[in-house]
Structure formats: C-alpha cells, structure tokens
Amino acid sequence: MSNLLQRVLTALVLVPLALALLWVGGWGFGLLVAAVAVGSQFEVYALLRKAGARPLTGLGLVLGALAALRALVPFAEPLLVLGSVAAVVAMLQGRREAPLLDAAGTFLGVVYPALLLGYGLVLREAEGVRLGALGGFWLTATVLVAGWGADTFAYGAGRAFGRHPLAPRVSPKKTWEGFAGGLLGALVVVAAFKLLALDALSWLDVAALAACAGVGGPLGDLAESLFKRSVDVKDSGRLLPGHGGILDRLDAMAVTVPLATLYLDHVAGLF
Secondary structure, X not given: OOHHHHHHHHHHHXXXXXXXXXXHOHHHHHHHHHHHHHXXXXXXXXXXXXXXXXXXXXXXXXXHHHHHOOOOOOOHHHHHHHHHHHHHHHXXXXXXXXXXXXXXXXXXXXXXXXXXXXXXXXXXXXXXXXOOOOHHHHHHHHHHHHHHHHHHHHHHHHHHHOOOEEEOXXXXXXXXXHHHHHHHHHHHHHHHHHHHOOOOOOHHHHHHHHHHHHOHHHHHHHXXXXXXXXXXXXXOOOOEOOOEOHHHHHOOHHHHXXXXXXXXXXXXXXX
C-alpha cells in the first residue's frame, strides 16, 4: 500500500471521529485530547531515551494526562503540584547517572506536548456571553482547521513556488514561499469561519488567529524536526499508518492551539 493511500485511509477514519467528539465536547472530547496528548508524550519520552535520558515514564504520563484534562478535572493544579513533588522524591531513589537530565526530561514531557495540547480542551470548554451555546465548538474547529489549512497551503505553495529555504539545517524542504502560502491559507480559513459561524470575531481577531496558525504551526513543526534530527530518527512513532507518530501530526497544533487560546481569552476577551 502506497504511503499516500495509507495517509488518506488513516485520515478518513480519524478525522470524522475527531470532529464527532469535538461536537460532543465535555469528557468525550476530553478523553480524545488526553489520549493524543499522552500518546505524543510517550513518543517524546522515547526520543529522550535515545538522547540518553531516563525519564520517569509512568508518573510523567499520569501528570501529562492530568495536565491535558485540567479543564475538566477539579483541583487539577494542586494535584499537578503534588505529582511534581512525587517525581522529585522518586528521583532521589536509586542510582541515577544523570538525575538532572532525567528530571528535565520527565517534566519536559508533561509540558511539551501534554499541557500544550490540553489547551484544545480549554478552548472547547470556553464560555462567554458573546460566544453563544456552540461558541467553544466553533472556536476550536476554526483553530484546528486553520492549522490544517495552513499546512496544506504551505505544502502546495512550497511545491509550486518554493525557492528560498526557510530553515535548511532543520528542515531542508520548507521554504519561505511555502510559509507565505500557509499564512495566506490560514487567513482564508479563519475569514470563512468568521463569515459563516463566528460573528463574535473581529477582523483583527481573524488576522491574529491566522498568525497563530500560519506562524505558530511552522515553529512547532520545526521544533519537532529539530528534536528528531538530534537523535537521528525520521518519525516520532509508527502508530498512524502513512503519517508516522501522533506527534508528527500534532507538532504544529502544540504551538498553534495554545497561542490561539491565550489570544482569544486574554487579548480578545471572548471567554
């Protein structure tokens, strides 16, 4: 089976499921977010082990799930603090050749990608007078589709017009032309959502969300490429046929979604 066919079949199965759970919201979408966050975190820990670290995988994954579900779990913050203290205590047990590296790797996985991807659930659970009953759904859908649109437009523009490398030492195939195409694609997607479903967004909000997807997405992609290159691996995992690992599909979202959520909450004041 060709790689392209595998990618298409995987998307045909997963995208409708993700959209259905996004519509449901609450614990339905929360469990999906937790699953992809912890799955991505597990892949990060695998990369860290290749780099020589020995993260506390079990405890780290529990903390990652809690961080991803913090929008639904009561007392999530104190539980994360207590869990972090437990991780520090665990580091004191036994002999570790590089305890600083092990501790840093453990907590890195909790933040990147678990806590960052958890902002998707924060956004879905958003409530505000200006949003309406389905505001959280439409905002989350806007950000996710803008991210995917930016990636698709960037790929097309890069293939058609790409001449100037964006970051040749990290990802030789990415170009400034593709970057511009991705930014334009994100702008088109967000503008369409504003006109069709989100009157609460101003045109400044449209530009800001497009920047979150068009700029934040490539940053997330380049960061993961750098991590993988540092340990000489092509994919973060093999779970998704034709796509590689979970993080390979969500590396851009790990930056786009938190930036968009923070903007919509603290700058636009929508919730």
